[in-house]
Amino acid sequence: MTQAFPNWMAEIQARVERALSRRLPAADLAPCRLHAAMRYSVLGGGKRVRPLLTFATGELAGADPARVEHAACAVELIHAYSLVHDDLPCMDDDRMRRGKPTTHVEYDEATALLVGDSLQSLAFSAIAEARLADDPAQQLDMLALLARAAGSRGMAGGQAIDLAAVGQQLTLEELEFMHIHKTGALIRAAVLLGAGCGKLAPAEREALDHFGKCTGLLFQIVDDILDSEADSATLGKTAGKDAAQNKPTYVSILGVPRAHEMANQLRSQAQAALDPFGPRARRLAELSHFIVARQF
Numbered sequence: 001m002t003q004a005f006p007n008w009m010a011e012i013q014a015r016v017e018r019a020l021s022r023r024l025p026a027a028d029l030a031p032c033r034l035h036a037a038m039r040y041s042v043l044g045g046g047k048r049v050r051p052l053l054t055f056a057t058g059e060l061a062g063a064d065p066a067r068v069e070h071a072a073c074a075v076e077l078i079h080a081y082s083l084v085h086d087d088l089p090c091m092d093d094d095r096m097r098r099g100k101p102t103t104h105v106e107y108d109e110a111t112a113l114l115v116g117d118s119l120q121s122l123a124f125s126a127i128a129e130a131r132l133a134d135d136p137a138q139q140l141d142m143l144a145l146l147a148r149a150a151g152s153r154g155m156a157g158g159q160a161i162d163l164a165a166v167g168q169q170l171t172l173e174e175l176e177f178m179h180i181h182k183t184g185a186l187i188r189a190a191v192l193l194g195a196g197c198g199k200l201a202p203a204e205r206e207a208l209d210h211f212g213k214c215t216g217l218l219f220q221i222v223d224d225i226l227d228s229e230a231d232s233a234t235l236g237k238t239a240g241k242d243a244a245q246n247k248p249t250y251v252s253i254l255g256v257p258r259a260h261e262m263a264n265q266l267r268s269q270a271q272a273a274l275d276p277f278g279p280r281a282r283r284l285a286e287l288s289h290f291i292v293a294r295q296f
């Protein structure tokens with residue numbers, strides 16, 4: 001019998017936690033302070049949405065979970081690095097993340113900068129140091145995919161657009177462009193890396209890419225709604241920051257009711273991309289629901 005979604009999710013989250021812990025250098029290994037700060041930043045928090053997507057797609061593509069685990073760690077390490085850098089005073093200047101002090105508050109700014117740098121390197125090691133695909137060319141494609149998703153044509157570029165947009169009016173199209181890069185690129189990569197560990201026809205890969213794109217935007221709209229409606233204790237980070245910093249968001253441009261409408265539309269589009277897979281895409285469909293229904 002197939003496992004219920006909450007059990008599957010808890011199992012993958014625990015698996016990812018163990019894998020990340022094994023991969024991160026021990027806190028008593030020199031340079032101890034940096035390694036302790038890396039572990040502080042990655043372990044014991046976070047929903048692990050990106051690794052869950054990687055495992056769900058890997059399952060769909062018939063991939064060996066041991067291979068998927070490496071890819072899932074890589075995506076989460078890039079995500080963790082982005083959060084540490086995003087929280088720095090020169091960026092979003094946040095003091096709370098995942099319910100605890102941000103890395104630069106707990107340690108110091110220089111350490112937080114180095115934590116982000118080191119996590120990014122560790123992510124690429126995770127893809128490069130083990131066999132993830134039968135075809136080495138496919139594995140190289142995965143490496144290139146993650147590099148693009150994290151770089152200036154992906155997440156880092158989206159962050160640059162975000163910083164430039166503070167206090168500006170953006171159109172809905174401009175906001176979408178920003179989020180396709182800032183949040184969407186890594187979520188899309190999480191989906192495709194799971195596929196890369198297995199075998200899929202090109203049309204199937206394209207359908208999953210579309211699912212990933214819709215899911216990335218969906219994730220962001222829900223994030224904007226939560227930022228405007230939830231409290232800091234529930235979110236584990238400072239609530240209402242977007243409005244306080246005068247940042248354009250789906251809520252500031254559309255208002256809450258239309259932002260919900262847009263989230264529903266994206267959810268339908270994401271589901272339509274999964275339809276051809278039938279029950280094989282069950283976990284991805286469940287994750288899409290989880291992303292919409294989440295409270296933090």
Ligand code: GRG
Nearest residue numbers: 046047048049082085086155156159182183223
């Ligand atoms: C610094 C290069 C660089 C990039 C930063 C992703 C990002 C770009 C900044 C994060 C800021 C932010 C709050 C973006 C909104 C969407 C998002 C990524 C939320 C946090 O992700 P969750 O909810 O976090 O998956 P957890 O803690 O569950 O892992």
